[in-house]
Amino acid sequence: MKILVDANVPAADACLAPLGEVVRRPGRQIAPADLRDVDALVVRSITRVDAALLAEARRLRFVGTCTIGTDHVDSALLAERGIAFASAPGCNAEAVVDYVLVSLSTLAERQGWRLAERRVGVVGAGNVGGRLLARLSAMGIDSLACDSPRVEAGDVPPEQAARFVSLDALIEACDVLCLHTPLVGEGPHATRHLLDAQRIASLAPGTVLLNAGRGDCVAGDALRARLAGQADIAAVLDVWEQEPAIDAALRDLAEIATPHVAGYSLDGKLRGTHQVTRALCQALGLPCRVTLDDLLPAPPLAGLVLGPGLGPEEALRLAMRAVYDPRRDHDALRREHRARGMAAGFDACRADYPLRREFATLEVALPAGERETARWLAGSGVRVTTA
Numbered sequence: 001m002k003i004l005v006d007a008n009v010p011a012a013d014a015c016l017a018p019l020g021e022v023v024r025r026p027g028r029q030i031a032p033a034d035l036r037d038v039d040a041l042v043v044r045s046i047t048r049v050d051a052a053l054l055a056e057a058r059r060l061r062f063v064g065t066c067t068i069g070t071d072h073v074d075s076a077l078l079a080e081r082g083i084a085f086a087s088a089p090g091c092n093a094e095a096v097v098d099y100v101l102v103s104l105s106t107l108a109e110r111q112g113w114r115l116a117e118r119r120v121g122v123v124g125a126g127n128v129g130g131r132l133l134a135r136l137s138a139m140g141i142d143s144l145a146c147d148s149p150r151v152e153a154g155d156v157p158p159e160q161a162a163r164f165v166s167l168d169a170l171i172e173a174c175d176v177l178c179l180h181t182p183l184v185g186e187g188p189h190a191t192r193h194l195l196d197a198q199r200i201a202s203l204a205p206g207t208v209l210l211n212a213g214r215g216d217c218v219a220g221d222a223l224r225a226r227l228a229g230q231a232d233i234a235a236v237l238d239v240w241e242q243e244p245a246i247d248a249a250l251r252d253l254a255e256i257a258t259p260h261v262a263g264y265s266l267d268g269k270l271r272g273t274h275q276v277t278r279a280l281c282q283a284l285g286l287p288c289r290v291t292l293d294d295l296l297p298a299p300p301l302a303g304l305v306l307g308p309g310l311g312p313e314e315a316l317r318l319a320m321r322a323v324y325d326p327r328r329d330h331d332a333l334r335r336e337h338r339a340r341g342m343a344a345g346f347d348a349c350r351a352d353y354p355l356r357r358e359f360a361t362l363e364v365a366l367p368a369g370e371r372e373t374a375r376w377l378a379g380s381g382v383r384v385t386t387a
């Protein structure tokens with residue numbers, strides 16, 4: 001059995017070599033001829049799996065993507081051809097929520113406001129948005145959600161129903177908008193340019209717009225025009241239209257601009273590989289002998305001791321940034337763009353991504369009596385002990 005794997009899939013040998021011969025190719029270079037004698041294809045989000053790619057794939061029986069998003073895969077075509085398909089739902093959702101909280105906290109520090117005073121609107125309340133809402137609520141931060149497919153399907157528990165509003169109501173009521181929708185091209189809940197020029201124009205001055213879903217969910221031209229013209233809103237952008245050749249002017253206008261790495265914790269990537277490995281084993285009728293614990297190393301920073309009197313927001317910033325600081329990725333993107341150009345620079349940041357773990361790997365020791373700080377830190381996802 002031959003398994004063709006994107007070269008950026010970590011632990012591919014540990015997971016997949018027991019099942020067959022593993023051949024690696026850079027994800028953007030996987031071409032129809034590479035699939036001629038391949039039985040299983042394992043990709044991430046940058047390989048478009050469509051009729052053109054599968055033109056010579058006579059032996060292909062399984063496609064797996066080690067990502068949450070599936071907009072790069074023509075799953076209807078795979079079903080039509082009897083090719084099993086698996087993605088990795090939720091694999092890096094914790095990492096995306098870490099990214100959101102530390103980015104908003106960084107922006108709050110830069111712009112001189114407090115997270116506790118803001119109302120956060122979460123668009124798309126699935127694995128990522130749902131976890132974000134749960135952490136915000138545990139921290140006591142006011143939030144609203146918009147998820148029309150879930151509302152229509154009656155999939156919102158009654159005790160949460162009051163928090164779910166329409167997108168326009170959410171835009172009107174919130175200071176911060178976090179987009180966590182999949183890219184859906186058509187249908188009643190299409191998300192392409194969900195934030196179109198009209199909605200971008202309707203954002204109140206001072207609004208923070210964070211997009212960690214898919215770049216095409218926001219009209220980039222309109223956002224660039226608003227940021228450059230009125231300059232009265234702020235953007236945190238991890239995803240972009242036309243990746244990897246992104247809009248340099250929009251990058252320069254964003255407060256935090258990162259190269260589609262919100263979900264790039266080692267934990268999240270390894271979960272993705274492992275989930276797809278399990279699916280492939282299941283498709284083959286074989287047991288999966290590797291566990292996630294076998295793959296995950298000990299975190300480089302397991303503990304942090306904080307002194308008294310920092311206050312919840314400063315303590316939170318210190319703890320979160322000790323694990324992951326998005327300013328590193330923001331700076332790396334500009335540096336790599338200067339060194340290699342737009343598309344190659346974007347991809348270089350992602351291919352050589354430094355080790356990053358999730359907040360849950362950190363234990364923070366606090367002095368006794370710092371109740372509010374302890375609540376914020378625990379709510380944000382780190383583990384807390386008090387002396």
Ligand SMILES: NC(=O)C1=CN([C@@H]2O[C@H](COP(=O)(O)OP(=O)(O)OC[C@H]3O[C@@H](n4cnc5c(N)ncnc54)[C@H](O)[C@@H]3O)[C@@H](O)[C@H]2O)C=CC1
Nearest residue numbers: 069124125126127128147148149181182189212213262263
């Ligand atoms: N920046 C990054 O590194 C990452 C980005 N992503 C993106 O985030 C997306 C969301 O991830 P998950 O939460 O895990 O997916 P999910 O499938 O668990 O949740 C998505 C939610 O969005 C809702 N939704 C769909 N269309 C909508 C619309 N028109 N309006 C409002 N809500 C809508 C769905 O009902 C669902 O509840 C992924 O599809 C992927 O594109 C995911 C992981 C990492």
Ligand SMILES: O=C(O)C(=O)[C@H](O)COP(=O)(O)O
Nearest residue numbers: 044045046067068069092263
């Ligand atoms: O899981 C998803 O969906 C994502 O957006 C991934 O984090 C993207 O990772 P790459 O496929 O671009 O490595």
